[in-house]
Amino acid sequence: xxxxxxxxxxEYLCQQLPPYMVPWAIMPLAEMPLTPNxxxxxxxxxxxxxxxxxxxxxxxxxxxxMESELVRLWGENLxxxxxxxxxxxxxxxxxxxxxxxxxxxxxxxxxxxxxARFLYLKPTVAELAVMIExxxxxxxx
Numbered sequence: 001x002x003x004x005x006x007x008x009x010x011e012y013l014c015q016q017l018p019p020y021m022v023p024w025a026i027m028p029l030a031e032m033p034l035t036p037n038x039x040x041x042x043x044x045x046x047x048x049x050x051x052x053x054x055x056x057x058x059x060x061x062x063x064x065x066m067e068s069e070l071v072r073l074w075g076e077n078l079x080x081x082x083x084x085x086x087x088x089x090x091x092x093x094x095x096x097x098x099x100x101x102x103x104x105x106x107x108x109x110x111x112x113x114x115x116a117r118f119l120y121l122k123p124t125v126a127e128l129a130v131m132i133e134x135x136x137x138x139x140x141x
Contacts, residue, residue: 059084
């Protein structure tokens with residue numbers, strides 16, 4: 001019952017918010033821990049555990065070298081395993097800080113410039129791999 005409610009809440013948030021604003025963890029609490037002053041005691045909140053949130057998206061393994069490298073980097077940067085090629089970066093816990101680190105790592109690996117907007121436009125490995133391939137300059141031989 002509780003799992004169904006959380007899934008419903010998550011789906012509702014996905015409809016109402018841009019992907020990068022949807023929280024990657026939703027933890028029900030009986031009550032919020034408060035300080036003596038009545039403010040939320042953040043130090044007493046339980047730690048969220050990162051785990052893939054697929055919600056109907058089955059795991060799909062990489063199909064080529066580009067997807068394999070991107071999946072590996074996403075797993076390292078997001079601290080999530082396994083990452084499937086159709087998993088959404090933001091649903092896996094990606095945020096602007098992780099995105100910045102991931103972009104640097106991808107650019108170093110692929111030796112090409114990858115604008116951050118690519119990940120906002122194409123937030124899955126499958127989509128991003130195609131966008132990166134399509135943006136590479138064609139070399140004349």
